[in-house]
Amino acid sequence: MDRYDLLVIGAGPGGYVAAIRAAQLGMRVACVERWIGKDGKPALGGTCLNVGCIPSKALLESSEQYHRARHGLGAHGITVGEVSIDPAAMVARKDRIVAQFTGGIKGLFTKNGIAWLQGTARLLGDGQVQVTATDGAVQTVAAQHILIATGSRPTPLSVAPVDGEHIVDSAGALDFTAVPARLGIIGAGVIGLELGSVWSRLGSQVTLLEALPEFLPAADRAIAAIARKEFTAQGLDIRLGAKVTGAQVAAGQVAVDFEDAAGAQQAQFDRLIVAVGRQPVTDDLGLDAAGVSRDERGFIPVDGRFQTSAAGVYAIGDVVRGPMLAHRASEDGIAVAEGIAGQHCHVDYGTIPWIIYTWPEIAWVGRTEQALKAEGVPYVTGVFPFQANGRARAMEAAQGQVKLLAHAETDRVLGVHIIGPHASELIAEAVVAMEFCASAEDIARIVHAHPTLSEVLHEAALAAHRRAIHI
Numbered sequence: 001m002d003r004y005d006l007l008v009i010g011a012g013p014g015g016y017v018a019a020i021r022a023a024q025l026g027m028r029v030a031c032v033e034r035w036i037g038k039d040g041k042p043a044l045g046g047t048c049l050n051v052g053c054i055p056s057k058a059l060l061e062s063s064e065q066y067h068r069a070r071h072g073l074g075a076h077g078i079t080v081g082e083v084s085i086d087p088a089a090m091v092a093r094k095d096r097i098v099a100q101f102t103g104g105i106k107g108l109f110t111k112n113g114i115a116w117l118q119g120t121a122r123l124l125g126d127g128q129v130q131v132t133a134t135d136g137a138v139q140t141v142a143a144q145h146i147l148i149a150t151g152s153r154p155t156p157l158s159v160a161p162v163d164g165e166h167i168v169d170s171a172g173a174l175d176f177t178a179v180p181a182r183l184g185i186i187g188a189g190v191i192g193l194e195l196g197s198v199w200s201r202l203g204s205q206v207t208l209l210e211a212l213p214e215f216l217p218a219a220d221r222a223i224a225a226i227a228r229k230e231f232t233a234q235g236l237d238i239r240l241g242a243k244v245t246g247a248q249v250a251a252g253q254v255a256v257d258f259e260d261a262a263g264a265q266q267a268q269f270d271r272l273i274v275a276v277g278r279q280p281v282t283d284d285l286g287l288d289a290a291g292v293s294r295d296e297r298g299f300i301p302v303d304g305r306f307q308t309s310a311a312g313v314y315a316i317g318d319v320v321r322g323p324m325l326a327h328r329a330s331e332d333g334i335a336v337a338e339g340i341a342g343q344h345c346h347v348d349y350g351t352i353p354w355i356i357y358t359w360p361e362i363a364w365v366g367r368t369e370q371a372l373k374a375e376g377v378p379y380v381t382g383v384f385p386f387q388a389n390g391r392a393r394a395m396e397a398a399q400g401q402v403k404l405l406a407h408a409e410t411d412r413v414l415g416v417h418i419i420g421p422h423a424s425e426l427i428a429e430a431v432v433a434m435e436f437c438a439s440a441e442d443i444a445r446i447v448h449a450h451p452t453l454s455e456v457l458h459e460a461a462l463a464a465h466r467r468a469i470h471i
């Protein structure tokens with residue numbers, strides 16, 4: 001029986017990063033992964049790399065370039081001829097990018113001496129794990145430490161069962177080879193908005209049906225209001241308080257029944273995407289046999305060192321409570337590997353950035369204004385629009401604003417919320433500032449290069465104390 005210091009179950013952004021870090025720290029490491037790629041071959045990277053973060057961003061970039069060529073270049077004095085889109089070629093490009101990165105992780109495993117056990121893992125207890133390969137071959141391995149990093153899957157919706165053709169989940173929506181004339185999306189969260197943006201730019205008439213009465217409830221209310229206005233102007237039909245009650249496929253069309261404030265409604269679509277969230281993959285892992293407990297939603301409770309209820313068994317990423325974000329899972333993986341090695345083990349969940357890769361992008365870190373109000377925390381607000389920023393105007397991308405929240409007494413930055421161009425990159429400065437317990441005054445006194453988009457954050461910090469210069 002092969003024995004390891006650490007056996008990782010799952011090779012997504014949490015699992016493969018944990019495996020690499022543990023190997024760097026001198027451990028003998030194996031990683032079990034069952035993913036089969038589009039080419040029918042085993043693949044590393046999990047959901048994020050194969051059907052999540054990376055492929056969706058590739059399609060978002062392609063659709064954005066197409067939209068800019070059709071509608072955005074005239075303002076720059078650039079005239080182009082007829083612009084067309086080849087969805088199959090766009091998807092093929094996405095697949096090439098995915099293949100490059102999955103191959104890259106395989107190379108990193110080889111470089112770090114990590115054994116890739118291709119198949120499905122099941123805990124047997126007493127540090128033993130059964131691995132069943134895709135061809136049915138079974139082996140049992142042992143490990144001093146076991147890490148569960150099996151990630152999450154799309155949450156199914158019983159009233160709209162996925163058939164893989166007319167009704168798809170978020171993975172299926174990445175492989176359309178033709179632009180649907182009418183696209184319905186159940187769920188107006190991060191995934192629904194990103195996928196809706198892709199296909200709307202390419203010509204689909206997109207309708208998002210959201211059961212909640214609020215738009216983007218996790219975001220700051222002011223940012224969410226701007227976002228809804230921008231997306232509506234782009235042609236996205238966002239219907240809040242719309243509870244789907246059924247979906248039927250007939251004659252190549254999807255009829256969706258839903259109820260809203262006006263009563264029972266029905267809409268017809270060529271394709272329907274179900275994007276109502278994700279759930280942890282913790283079934284069929286043999287958790288009971290190993291003494292690993294789960295809560296009512298399938299999440300695995302862990303302590304501050306990611307230890308489960310079973311000695312020597314850990315869990316990270318989407319299978320434990322917290323934001324289901326790839327970068328959070330990676331940091332979990334590093335922390336648990338270092339903790340096993342006897343080092344400091346900590347992830348600050350209060351400074352994890354959230355990003356929605358629409359256009360304009362949305363990003364935030366820390367507390368929202370509504371949360372501060374609810375908790376009675378005294379705060380000051382600094383807001384500055386991209387409309388007053390020279391770089392944004394030069395880019396023809398001056399939508400949105402930066403909103404900074406600081407404690408009214410200590411001036412410590414409590415939250416930063418951005419909607420605008422390249423918000424995903426700009427938010428990093430706010431994360432660093434908050435990690436170092438910066439004040440609004442600290443950001444205000446840092447010299448920001450001119451002309452750059454980062455000056456909007458600088459001015460927002462100044463605005464927190466009514467000192468903004470350019471407005």
